[in-house]
Amino acid sequence: MGGLARAVTPGGPGTLAHAVGPLAVFGINDSSLSLAVSLVILFLVVVWLALVYWTYADARRRVADPMLIGCATAASLFPYVGTVIYMIVRPPEYLDDVHERELEMQAAEARLAQAGFQLCPHCDRETREDYLRCPHCLRKLKDPCPNCAKPLEPNWRICPFCEHEIVPLTAAARRPRRRRESAPEPTS
Ligand SMILES: [Zn+2]
C-alpha cells in the first residue's frame, strides 16, 4: 500500500517514467526484437511446412504415379521456390476430372451408338451404322450383301437380313460360283 501511495504522489510519475523509459528502449533493442525475429522465422517455417504438405496433397490429386508425387514433394522441400516450380509444371487437371470426362465421352459415344450413329474409324467423324461409305472421307466402311444389298460388318459370315452365306473374297475367287447349290456331278 505504501509503494502505490508513493507512485501516485506528485514527483512519483516523473521518477517512474525516468526508470521505465530506458528499460523499454533496451527491451526493443534486444529481447523484443529477437522475439519478433523468432516469430517471423517460426511463421516462415510453418508456412514452408504447410506448403510441403499442400504440394504433396495437390500432387496426389493430379498425378497418378507415386514416383512423381514423391519427386514433387521432394522439390517442395526446397523452401518456397520448389512449390512455385511445382505449381508451374503440375498437370492442369485433377485426376477425378479427367476420369469424369472420359466417362462422359464414353456415355456420349454410347448414346450415339444407341441412336444409330457411330464414328468413322478413319476420320472420326459422324456416320451411321448403315452407311457403306464414310460421307466425309469417302472411305469404305462396309460391304453390301450380294443378295439383299444391306450393309454387312466385315467379320460377319452370314447376312443377318437374308441369311445369305458370306464367302470370304479370296476363297470366293478360287471356288466355282454356284458350288453350294449344284447337285453332285453325275458319275457316268
Ligand atoms: Zn471418314
Ligand SMILES: [Zn+2]
Ligand atoms: Zn443379305
